[in-house]
Amino acid sequence: xxxxxxxxxxxxxxxxxxxxxxxxxxxxxxxxxxxxxxxxxxxxxxxxxxxxxxxxxxxxxxxxxxxxxxxxxxxxxxxxxxxxxxxxxxxxxxxxxxxxxxxxxxxxxxxxxxxxxxxxxxxxxxxxxxxxxxxxxxxxxxxxxxxxxxxxxxxxxxxxxxxxxxxxxxxxxxxxxxxxxxxxxxxxxxxxxxxxxxxxxxxxxxxxxxxxxxxxxxxxxxxxxxxxxxxxxxxxxxxxxxxxxxxxxxxxxxxxxxxxxxxxxxxxxxxxxxxxxxxxxxxxxxxxxxxxxx
Amino acid sequence: xxxxxxxxxxxxxxxxxxxxxxxxxxxxxxxxxxxxxxxxxxxxxxxxxxxxxxxxxxxxxxxxxxxxxxxxxxxxxxxxxxxxxxxxxxxxxxxxxxxxxxxxxxxxxxxxxxxxxxxxxxxxxxxxxxxxxxxxxxxxxxxxxxxxxxxxxxxxxxxxxxxxxxxxxxxxxxxxxxxxxxxxxxxxxxxxxxxxxxxxxxxxxxxxxxxxxxxxxxxxxxxxxxxxxxxxxxxxxxxxxxxxxxxxxxxxxxxxxxxxxxxxxxxxxxxxxxxxxxxxxxxxxxxxxxxxxxxxxxxxxxxxxxxxxxxxxxxxxxxxxxxxxxxxxxxxxxxxxxxxxxxxxxxxxxxxxxxxxxxxxxxxxxxxxxxxxxxxxxxxxxxxxxxxxxxxxxxxxxxxxxxxxxxxxxxxxxxxxxxxxxxxxxxxxxxxxxxxxxxxxxxxxxxxxxxxxxxxxxxxxxxxxxxxxxxxxxxxxxxxxxxxxxxxxxxxxxxxxxxxxxxxxxxxxxxxxxxxxxxxxxxxxxxxxxxxxxxxxxxxxxxxxxxxxxxxxxxxxxx
Numbered sequence: 001x002x003x004x005x006x007x008x009x010x011x012x013x014x015x016x017x018x019x020x021x022x023x024x025x026x027x028x029x030x031x032x033x034x035x036x037x038x039x040x041x042x043x044x045x046x047x048x049x050x051x052x053x054x055x056x057x058x059x060x061x062x063x064x065x066x067x068x069x070x071x072x073x074x075x076x077x078x079x080x081x082x083x084x085x086x087x088x089x090x091x092x093x094x095x096x097x098x099x100x101x102x103x104x105x106x107x108x109x110x111x112x113x114x115x116x117x118x119x120x121x122x123x124x125x126x127x128x129x130x131x132x133x134x135x136x137x138x139x140x141x142x143x144x145x146x147x148x149x150x151x152x153x154x155x156x157x158x159x160x161x162x163x164x165x166x167x168x169x170x171x172x173x174x175x176x177x178x179x180x181x182x183x184x185x186x187x188x189x190x191x192x193x194x195x196x197x198x199x200x201x202x203x204x205x206x207x208x209x210x211x212x213x214x215x216x217x218x219x220x221x222x223x224x225x226x227x228x229x230x231x232x233x234x235x236x237x238x239x240x241x242x243x244x245x246x247x248x249x250x251x252x253x254x255x256x257x258x259x260x261x262x263x264x265x266x267x268x269x270x271x272x273x274x275x276x277x278x279x280x281x282x283x284x285x286x287x288x289x290x291x292x293x294x
Numbered sequence: 295x296x297x298x299x300x301x302x303x304x305x306x307x308x309x310x311x312x313x314x315x316x317x318x319x320x321x322x323x324x325x326x327x328x329x330x331x332x333x334x335x336x337x338x339x340x341x342x343x344x345x346x347x348x349x350x351x352x353x354x355x356x357x358x359x360x361x362x363x364x365x366x367x368x369x370x371x372x373x374x375x376x377x378x379x380x381x382x383x384x385x386x387x388x389x390x391x392x393x394x395x396x397x398x399x400x401x402x403x404x405x406x407x408x409x410x411x412x413x414x415x416x417x418x419x420x421x422x423x424x425x426x427x428x429x430x431x432x433x434x435x436x437x438x439x440x441x442x443x444x445x446x447x448x449x450x451x452x453x454x455x456x457x458x459x460x461x462x463x464x465x466x467x468x469x470x471x472x473x474x475x476x477x478x479x480x481x482x483x484x485x486x487x488x489x490x491x492x493x494x495x496x497x498x499x500x501x502x503x504x505x506x507x508x509x510x511x512x513x514x515x516x517x518x519x520x521x522x523x524x525x526x527x528x529x530x531x532x533x534x535x536x537x538x539x540x541x542x543x544x545x546x547x548x549x550x551x552x553x554x555x556x557x558x559x560x561x562x563x564x565x566x567x568x569x570x571x572x573x574x575x576x577x578x579x580x581x582x583x584x585x586x587x588x589x590x591x592x593x594x595x596x597x598x599x600x601x602x603x604x605x606x607x608x609x610x611x612x613x614x615x616x617x618x619x620x621x622x623x624x625x626x627x628x629x630x631x632x633x634x635x636x637x638x639x640x641x642x643x644x645x646x647x648x649x650x651x652x653x654x655x656x657x658x659x660x661x662x663x664x665x666x667x668x669x670x671x672x673x674x675x676x677x678x679x680x681x682x683x684x685x686x687x688x689x690x691x692x693x694x695x696x697x698x699x700x701x702x703x704x705x706x707x708x709x710x711x712x713x714x715x716x717x718x719x720x721x722x723x724x725x726x727x728x729x730x731x732x733x734x735x736x737x738x739x740x741x742x743x744x745x746x747x748x749x750x751x752x753x754x755x756x757x758x759x760x761x762x763x764x765x766x767x768x769x770x771x772x773x774x775x776x777x778x779x780x781x782x783x784x785x786x787x788x789x790x791x792x793x794x795x796x797x798x799x800x801x802x803x804x805x806x807x808x809x810x811x812x813x814x815x816x817x818x819x820x821x822x823x824x825x826x827x828x829x830x831x832x833x834x835x836x837x838x839x840x841x842x843x844x845x846x847x848x849x850x851x852x853x
Contacts, residue, residue, distance in 0.1 A: 202395050204347070208342070
């Protein structure tokens with residue numbers, strides 16, 4: 001993209017690789033009740049794809065803007081960066097380090113905020129409303145707090161974007177709300193926002209061999225050779241030291257959430273009940289519900 | 295849904311042993327590697343590239359095109375202020391493929407193309423046709439870019455190729471009210487306008503697929519006083535330059551997504567493609583083979599869709615206490631549909647590989663002279679491509695119709711209702727045996743291959759390959775041997791048939807072509823079976839069908 005004489009405008013997308021919940025088998029859970037990530041196929045967290053689309057749309061309307069995708073996870077999270085590059089992202093990095101393991105939303109948002117600070121003058125951060133493996137919807141807002149950015153949550157539609165401000169439609173339980181917010185700004189995007197654009201053939205051919213050093217494993221020497229010839233194929237991989245954190249705020253140690261017990265929830269009732277939209281039927285439903293012991 | 299990854303046959307043909315040669319020739323020994331970020335370094339990478347692009351085509355076909363097909367069929371296009379307005383779904387399809395960089399993908403990288411070979415191009419056409427056969431015409435007309443790239447001057451190439459790559463739509467304006475199968479009768483006039491340094495087009499074109507397109511390739515009479523094909527030249531016309539009226543759109547039986555227009559050119563400015571007088575005899579003839587292979591791909595894609603609709607329905611519909619796919623008579627229908635589709639596809643990609651290799655040699659010839667071996671190989675491939683193209687167009691189009699018919703049969707009364715996709719597929723299929731040369735004209739084109747012995751030479755080559763494979767050891771060897779013996783017997787019978795045919799006043803060309811087609815496809819499926827057992831059932835069934843057909847032809851000819 002032509003950026004000469006254009007002041008850069010940095011946009012970051014936070015994206016997570018999550019287990020594909022469409023395809024959960026018996027091995028999905030370990031004996032101790034934690035998720036067995038190794039046994040599950042992974043996907044791009046769906047709402048993060050909506051966020052990527054909104055970021056790309058802003059990028060397309062602001063000359064000089066660039067989209068950088070950031071993902072925290074194991075080496076295979078590099079797939080998130082490749083997928084993003086195929087769809088039009090300009091750059092990306094995986095934040096990967098054993099010291100991040102066991103992070104709850106507090107420690108995750110801290111690590112991500114450190115990485116965003118490393119990127120310098122970031123004007124916009126987009127992320128999905130929540131991830132399908134945790135459903136907390138906390139990471140986005142916590143990152144905004146740590147970066148002292150304004151935040152707009154539950155975004156559904158981008159109405160307008162300039163360097164100074166964004167106009168966004170929010171999808172709320174009661175209806176919609178149109179807001180204007182100044183940059184720098186963090187936006188969490190919901191699943192009702194436009195779907196992400198498809199991959200682009202030229203970019204797939206250009207980037208499908210892109211790798212992070214730790215992915216290359218035994219083939220690192222060959223990969224180094226390739227990177228000399230085609231530097232764009234080397235994906236950025238940052239460890240904890242690269243993003244200058246306070247180490248005691250990372251991972252399990254930096255997490256405030258302590259899992260006390262995990263319980264299997266078994267649904268006893270299987271049938272559905274249709275309640276007609278009539279006063280008497282609703283009255284009866286209310287009575288039935290009062291009789292149910294939760 | 296991904297219409298590439300859910301169909302293992304496609305990956306199988308992309309990885310055919312001959313594909314490494316095809317990619318190496320197409321990439322001119324990987325000369326672009328290092329110059330362009332998306333150029334492969336070797337044949338393996340080249341095939342990986344094809345696989346990646348097909349996966350993307352399959353995703354968009356499954357996620358966008360197929361879900362839109364029903365509404366496109368119902369809505370169709372219309373004319374508004376002299377513009378052809380597509381159905382909403384058609385516009386969405388076009389934009390999805392355009393944004394993903396899937397137009398003009400066979401163009402050289404110099405014009406921002408992906409330099410994809412002919413095989414993946416045909417495969418993309420098959421995948422798109424499975425989703426929406428009508429839309430496949432709109433996407434397929436980007437083939438005009440190939441004509442411009444092959445024959446136009448550099449100035450025209452620079453000006454128009456990147457526009458096609460970015461999704462400008464195209465049409466080939468050949469047919470006129472009195473010039474259909476007989477294009478020599480084209481009357482639309484082209485006259486040189488000295489003052490404005492351009493040609494002017496005047497006249498009417500009819501049945502023009504995607505006639506509202508931005509760019510038109512127009513066959514016109516540039517030589518006043520001539521009446522045959524030698525007076526025709528080929529022109530590139532840009533709708534933005536004015537002078538074109540879209541007079542009406544045809545109300546068709548099927549392929550509603552593809553607008554068919556009547557066009558009136560009035561002093562429309564145009565530029566000549568290549569040389570004068572070569573319009574029909576060289577350029578249109580060159581693209582005609584490509585268009586025929588395009589219809590063959592369309593036929594295979596449509597047949598695949600019709601077969602899958604039937605298979606799913608039969609596995610769900612219960613009668614007499616069990617699903618109907620457990621009844622032998624329904625199983626027979628499904629097996630024949632599968633067989634015809636597998637056989638058509640095998641012949642389609644065999645033909646496409648030969649075209650791919652031929653075209654690459656032609657491109658290489660523009661940069662250097664070929665070695666004697668290369669020249670010989672090119673001639674060989676070109677001869678086979680020319681013979682197999684009408685054969686696959688004939689058989690795939692006829693069989694797509696039979697498969698669509700049988701798909702409705704499996705659905706029973708429900709299949710007669712608009713709610714089921716098989717009803718649309720049946721209507722869409724009907725044009726396949728007619729346009730880009732009727733089945734009868736394909737037989738006429740096949741006669742050269744019959745008389746010249748090209749088909750029999752192919753058959754002998756295939757038989758030798760089977761022999762070599764058997765000698766080297768292969769799975770299912772006994773069955774492969776048995777089927778080979780039957781194919782050899784069919785070939786003997788064909789010789790008798792051909793001998794007997796010589797005694798007739800009018801040669802039974804269609805019978806001869808179809809008999810050969812069964813043998814050729816039987817061998818191709820047998821060769822496929824040596825690499826994957828999954829083709830054995832279709833191969834076995836095709837050979838049984840073929841023996842019956844040849845016996846019938848012998849009875850008729852020898853009576």
